[in-house]
Amino acid sequence: MSTQIKNWDVSFFSEAAKLLRQSMPGYPLPDFLFREKLTGDPEFQPSLVFTAFNDEILTGFIMGVVRKRDSGPAGFIKMIGVRPGYERKGIGTLLLNALEGEIRKRGLKSIRVFESYPNYLIPGIDTKFQGAITFFESCGYQKINETSNMEVFLPAGGFPVEDDLKGLASKRIYFRRAVREDKSKLLYWLNVRFPEWKGEVSETFKNVPISLFLAHKNESIAGFAGYEANNRGTGWFGPMGTDMTFRGLSIGRVLLRLCLNSLQKDGYTKAVIPWVGPVKFYEEAAGARIDKHFWRYEKNFY
Ligand SMILES: CC(C)(COP(=O)(O)OP(=O)(O)OC[C@H]1O[C@@H](n2cnc3c(N)ncnc32)[C@H](O)[C@@H]1OP(=O)(O)O)[C@@H](O)C(=O)NCCC(=O)NCCS
Incomplete structure (x- = not known):
């Protein structure tokens, strides 16, 4: 199977949004939210967004971003998805390699999975996506921490x-x-x-x-x-x-x-309390419950 990796083009917007919705059940990601995450990111760089195509079909998407942190600039994978039916064919690896190449070209020492605050979709890999955990571990990423999102009924x-x-x-x-x-x-x-x-x-x-x-x-x-x-x-x-x-x-x-x-x-009718530290505080103050659990991953280049 021949996969072509292409740079981002705005004409891919609808297909990329649809692909992410399909590849991440439980994350509705309507178009307005995808736009907020993509071009709405104040540090959006089109050169850090890649797509994969097989026979003219958009089969994969990855977006990266560079943020300032205390230790200096750091790279983040903001979103990634492979079209259902096209998994385990090396598409995710090709996308990740393309993004890591761009991040390394900029001289950055590390890259983390998601958690790209102040604008981020999720604070780590949702443990329900076991395939994603195995994928990132097989690509050299190491677990650094865990966190959760809580849900509260209003x-x-x-x-x-x-x-x-x-x-x-x-x-x-x-x-x-x-x-x-x-x-x-x-x-x-x-x-x-x-x-x-x-x-x-x-x-x-x-x-x-x-x-x-x-x-x-x-x-x-x-x-x-x-x-x-x-x-x-x-x-x-x-x-x-x-x-x-x-x-x-x-x-x-x-x-x-x-x-x-x-x-x-x-x-x-409900709210999300993301990336929580004090679970007990939110539970006592508003009856919040842990909804999603995330493992946080990092890869160091040097
Ligand atoms: C995670 C994802 C991006 C991986 O993309 P992919 O194109 O399927 O990955 P690759 O084919 O490059 O896989 C490389 C290696 O990762 C591991 N891997 C990837 N998916 C896996 C799965 N579902 N189960 C177990 N191992 C997996 C394997 O070691 C694989 O090598 P192998 O197939 O030779 O054994 C893709 O499955 C996806 O879009 N998942 C849904 C979205 C998602 O989980 N996002 C994260 C939300 S928290």
Whole structure:
């Protein structure tokens, strides 16, 4: 079977979106979401997107991206899929080789699978896709970590917040939706406390209304939580963080619930809490349950 690897061309959009939907059951990926992941990525580089063709049929797709990280620029595989019926014919390997070649040409030392925050579809390989795990391991990738996405059902009347708001007001801690003027101070604050979330938080300021809530005491920011910063249109929560000096006061619970209540008012019946750390916190604060589990993979070139 002769497979041709071609560079990305916008005329492949519909077929590539369809192919990814078919190859990843459980991930609906409507066209608008595929567009957000592809050309909507602020660091979209067409030279890091490849397609595979067999007899004029689009049989494979891969997208990579380069992100700045603390250790320097790093490569990421953002999406990959092979058309059902064409697996185990070497197409995935050819696509991966093409992308790795481009990443190495740029002098990057490593490449990770998915998890390309601030714009990413999934934080690792979904363990339901066992074939993908074997595929990446056979291509020299090593498991570095695990994580999960949680799912939370949004009650019709919203989660209660009044008692918490009253209790926290007595400590002079107040909550409000962010306004445009908050952005520079917040980014400065994040730079010290949660630098990895600056990108997603910036995205929340592009939404109308701004999809971010703040907790504050006098002039100090005590915490923040956002939603629809990534994977817009899917009920995506996060990121969120409470300043160390304000932890343990229920500020996180209130921020989480304010965001979930906004998603509910926007018409969502459930929300995704992605790439979670504190499972117990989300379970206790909103009854969230682990929905999907991911293994995270990396390959070092040197
Ligand atoms: C994962 C995927 C991209 C691999 O593409 P592919 O073209 O089938 O991969 P290749 O033919 O290049 O496979 C290379 C090697 O990987 C391993 N491999 C790939 N798919 C496998 C599977 N389903 N089961 C076991 N091993 C597999 C094998 O070792 C294979 O070599 P072999 O066939 O000579 O034994 C493809 O199966 C796919 O699109 N899956 C659905 C999408 C997906 O899982 N995405 C990840 C979501 S988390």
